[in-house]
Amino acid sequence: MLFNSIQFLIFFVVVTTIYFALPHRWRWLHLLIASCVFYAYFIPIYILILFFTIVIDYAAGILIENAHGRRRKWYLVMSLVANVGVLAVFKYYNFFIDNVNLLIHGLGGGQAAGLAHLGIILPIGLSFHTFQAMSYTIEVYRGHQRAERHFGIYSLYVMFYPQLVAGPIERPQNVLHQFHERHEFDFARVVTGLQRILWGLFKKVVVSDVCATYVNSIYNNYEVNTGLTLVFASAMFAIQIYCDFSGYSDIALGTARVMGYELMENFKLPYFSKSISEFWKRWHISLSTWFRDYLYISLGGNRVSTGRRYFNLWFTFLVSGFWHGASWNFVIWGAIHGCYLIVGVWTKSWRRRLSDAVGLREGSWPDKAVNVACTFVLATLAWVFFRATTFHQATSIIAGMCTPTHWLNLRIQDTGVFAAMIFGVTTMLLIEFFYLRRHNIEDITPARGWLRPVLFSTALLLLIVQFGVSEGDQFIYFQF
């Protein structure tokens, strides 16, 4: 069930109304059933995969807590292997087979048929709920979280429908206790939750889906487009993917908030970052902190030699790229970001001296603006590999960006779509720049008077009705 559908609207109203009507002791069951319905709406049979990992990790959590010495590690490894195994089969098997076949042909295997693909569709949100389940057993192993004895509550931790298919990838310390707590109806909280949903929906259907129309038309015909068109389309893709994913996160956070659950923030205006390292503290926070906590630190983190530290950094981003999808393009995207970070550390003092030499005082607004612009350009360049369907397409697009012939020839395609895109992006950026840099959506609360929240909700609703793409695509991150 897509968040940007009428079906979800009905589902949300029914589930939330019943939720508040039920006594606390039955709410977990209600939410669990609702989450099963939500997930089964995509491909029902795949709920069995979720059930498999839930049973394994639930048992592993209790076994780890009760065991001592090496057995604890053994149970953890068992749980991790089961989770990674599910990912390997459903997400990476066909990619592995493709590469093995390529290798066989490359080594002179001729036109042999090669190894066969698995005829399966990737279960929606597999990487998200698998990582969330893994964080539970790791935290129990590290002693930061007690094993959950209530099977239903643990299942809900993995399956909670607002964040089931595209995160945020929660930590058990943040969420599990909330399922045990009683959440009363709170007027201000419900209103701000609904506003958060509307804001997310605005970003998805008014900005992201309109950008997608333009970006797709350019990227699908990349051979015939030149310089500025490719640069502009890539910048619009950067906005598209941000609004798509952060829009989803806003809807997830708002939906949970209405019922009284606080999920972790996943985005903090990443395109206002002044460096790539800051970008990763503001973009997909739940995933970047997951990799930091469970991979980077496990590899030794910063407490190793400089060379090893750089390798750890680069390797973590490489794996992060691979997490996004079974394609070399994602791996390259991750590797590029790893390189950005390493080069960023190397050149930090040199860049500072350069800024001083041209009169950009540290912390001044021109200095900030230049850094923000540079970070956006670097992120956008890397996004080309993320968006392109093949390596050849990505390199052709980057080559096209650099080709001087007809460079200024900006292809607008449909003037209506182009104007709507500029309108949506500008509106979103203005709200972010002038309001959200210093406040949260939650600050527009009816507790401080009804005028502002009423106007804010009305404006968003009208913008969505008039400018939103009503038959838009699913969220990009669902495929991960």
Place this chain on the structure above:
Amino acid sequence: MPAYINQLMKRFLLYLVLVLAVVFVADRALALVYDALYRRTMIGQTGGKINQYLSLPTQPALVVMGNSRAYYQVIPDSFAVPTYNLCHAGMSQVFQTALLNVISTADRLPTTILLHLDPPEYTNPAEQLTDVQNLKHYYGRDTTVTRLTNQLGIVQPFAWLAPLVDSATAAFSAERPKYLFGTYRYNGRVINLVKNAAQSARTPYASLGNGYEAILPSDRDSLTTIYTARRDTADPTARFHPERLRFLRQFLRVCRDRRIRVIGFTSPLYAAPPHEAAACRAFGQFLRAEGVPYIDYVSHPLAAVQGRPSLWKDSHHLNHVGAQMQSHDLARRVAHLLAAPAMSAPPAPAPLADR
């Protein structure tokens, strides 16, 4: 439930009613403005072109319908009879069928329709119902548009009902509630509407011509054509899907009932892959069985434009110079059909939709 929670819920309901009331008033006010702008819009593909056609002082004898491969390639002035190009870029047969109903309801049917047919639409197994969304303005005002839009939005578990029961389709359609907002009729086209309305106000629409829009030649045309032609490769898996003909069948049935002559044609491709030509031949058979003359420029290429990339905008579209050649040839080929006596006068308009 504690009394203070009841109190909070009451406040929330009051708040909700207030928001909905403000939204309702603002929505209705904006819808009135947009309706007024829409009525004045006489150009553009978001309704202006349809308005212009419906407002023509004299009814053209020949109307060209189809997608961009007819929109930019068929010049009405090439024909011996008064002609209007009512094509809309990117629109498939479902749109043409719904549009036929719109002009029929307005009693503006011509005596002959020159219908462009694009083979890829019939070699693609997935139906492209979404194109009917471009006639959103007529939802609730035109039976075919309303029915097809409801079908488009039908919630998955009830999709099997769509071809069977119209009332069930409406009841389970996710599209229907969206039209509770008056402004939803202009969803995604507000900016275009304002722009086109302003432009229509500046220019007298009667002088705007005959619906044709030229793609002027540019120095990049040849390069783009050669580049894009490289993608037109043979697809051995492509096959003609007869089940995709349902909207074309409906279109032809309506025309037959209204005594409208239909002439089918398919515009040339710079480098037609074999499966496209095969689809056109299958088309030819179908149309012959239906008694519809068919001019197929894919299986029988137009010599004047073949192998000359400078006459094309890309491998699928001729530029204005190429369009003149195609239009001239097309006019010559249909001349004897247009000269033949018209079919007997159409009966009084009646709802066509629920067939």
